[in-house]
Amino acid sequence: xxxxxxxxxxGRQDKAGRSTAWTDPACPVARTVDxxxxxxxxxxxxxxxxxxxxxxxxQQRTGIxxxxxxxxxxxxxxxxxLTQVEAGPGKRRPYALTQAGKDLFPVIVTLxxxxxxxxxxxxxxxxxxxxxxxxxxxxxxxxAADGSPLTSDTTSVRHVP
Amino acid sequence: xxxxxxxxxxGRQDKAGRSTAWTDPACPVARTVDxxxxxxxxxxxxxxxxxxxxxxxxQQRTGIxxxxxxxxxxxxxxxxxLTQVEAGPGKRRPYALTQAGKDLFPVIVTLxxxxxxxxxxxxxxxxxxxxxxxxxxxxxxxxAADGSPLTSDTTSVRHVP
DNA sequence: TCCGATCAGTTGCAAAACGAAACCAATCGA
DNA sequence: TCGATTGGTTTCGTTTTGCAACTGATCGGA
Numbered sequence: 001x002x003x004x005x006x007x008x009x010x011g012r013q014d015k016a017g018r019s020t021a022w023t024d025p026a027c028p029v030a031r032t033v034d035x036x037x038x039x040x041x042x043x044x045x046x047x048x049x050x051x052x053x054x055x056x057x058x059q060q061r062t063g064i065x066x067x068x069x070x071x072x073x074x075x076x077x078x079x080x081x082l083t084q085v086e087a088g089p090g091k092r093r094p095y096a097l098t099q100a101g102k103d104l105f106p107v108i109v110t111l112x113x114x115x116x117x118x119x120x121x122x123x124x125x126x127x128x129x130x131x132x133x134x135x136x137x138x139x140x141x142x143x144a145a146d147g148s149p150l151t152s153d154t155t156s157v158r159h160v161p
Numbered sequence: 162x163x164x165x166x167x168x169x170x171x172g173r174q175d176k177a178g179r180s181t182a183w184t185d186p187a188c189p190v191a192r193t194v195d196x197x198x199x200x201x202x203x204x205x206x207x208x209x210x211x212x213x214x215x216x217x218x219x220q221q222r223t224g225i226x227x228x229x230x231x232x233x234x235x236x237x238x239x240x241x242x243l244t245q246v247e248a249g250p251g252k253r254r255p256y257a258l259t260q261a262g263k264d265l266f267p268v269i270v271t272l273x274x275x276x277x278x279x280x281x282x283x284x285x286x287x288x289x290x291x292x293x294x295x296x297x298x299x300x301x302x303x304x305a306a307d308g309s310p311l312t313s314d315t316t317s318v319r320h321v322p
Numbered sequence: 323t324c325c326g327a328t329c330a331g332t333t334g335c336a337a338a339a340c341g342a343a344a345c346c347a348a349t350c351g352a
Numbered sequence: 353t354c355g356a357t358t359g360g361t362t363t364c365g366t367t368t369t370g371c372a373a374c375t376g377a378t379c380g381g382a
Binding site: 009011023024026027028029030031032033034035037038039042043046049050062063080097100102103104105106107108109110111112113114115116117118119120121125126127128129130131132133134135136137138139140141142143144145150151152154155156157158159160161 | 172188191194198199204207211223258269270275277280282292295296297299301303306312316317320
């Protein structure tokens, strides 16, 4: 292997591909927000989870401007959340979630559950997430190792040096 | 009560306070992202959960520009995620999370857990979330009503009309 | 194999959002 | 009482976003 090989985790990049400093390098929340915390990235991930594969799939489902979509797909690919699967020479290469991308599923689910509870008027209709049997997915709530419920008041962040 | 009373759920607003259309009105994920899906809002919520109460608390912890912070605090307050608690006449009014704001805790936790797994090099140090006993909080994973694990492949979104 | 339609972007330009720094009035605290 | 701190606002330059038009490659049917 050559000296300048790619790291396991690509990190942030600006639109020219230069790597950029993290907003708050020690905080996992901040790093995740640096990677997907903009108006469109999480909706692209949502649509990929919902079956979107091609550029126009994403464009039509989200309604995002095409230049911004191209940039986001490039950035999410560089960050290792999406890949383009090979399809033979001269073939179009559909996008697919990597394992890291699929691992955002709990994030999408908690965003969805918060939205269902707090971003709709009482009688307003919205889509719902259901399991294979068509039953609604239960709320995702943090619990301690012993199963007791946790809130921001009963947890703390331990800073390791 | 007067005619133009506030609705239960304030919805989106631009910086002048005018209400704005949702990106994807039927999707709870998109509505949540419309409210907190920018570079700073979730970090403000994170810091509020971690004890930040004053303007300078937030400014120093996040490093955000002051004008942008003022805008985000206003916007999060208008969206019903933050309030300013009364403190007597001529006193400063510290910010506090509303119940809706506190309910973002599972979102912060899943973002954190994804970041811990995918946004750090193998040996790189980062902060960790612990419960009252100092034990790490277990991963938050979607499960069906019967307790079986769920992924984006084993769930679907039911669109209600 | 030709040809029109679709796909996957790129380019150019205007509008909006962001960021740094300076500024200001109100509150705090000694 | 008086200087320091707080909680912003204003100004101005930079960056990001969005729209529309354009390009070249692929697809698919005759």
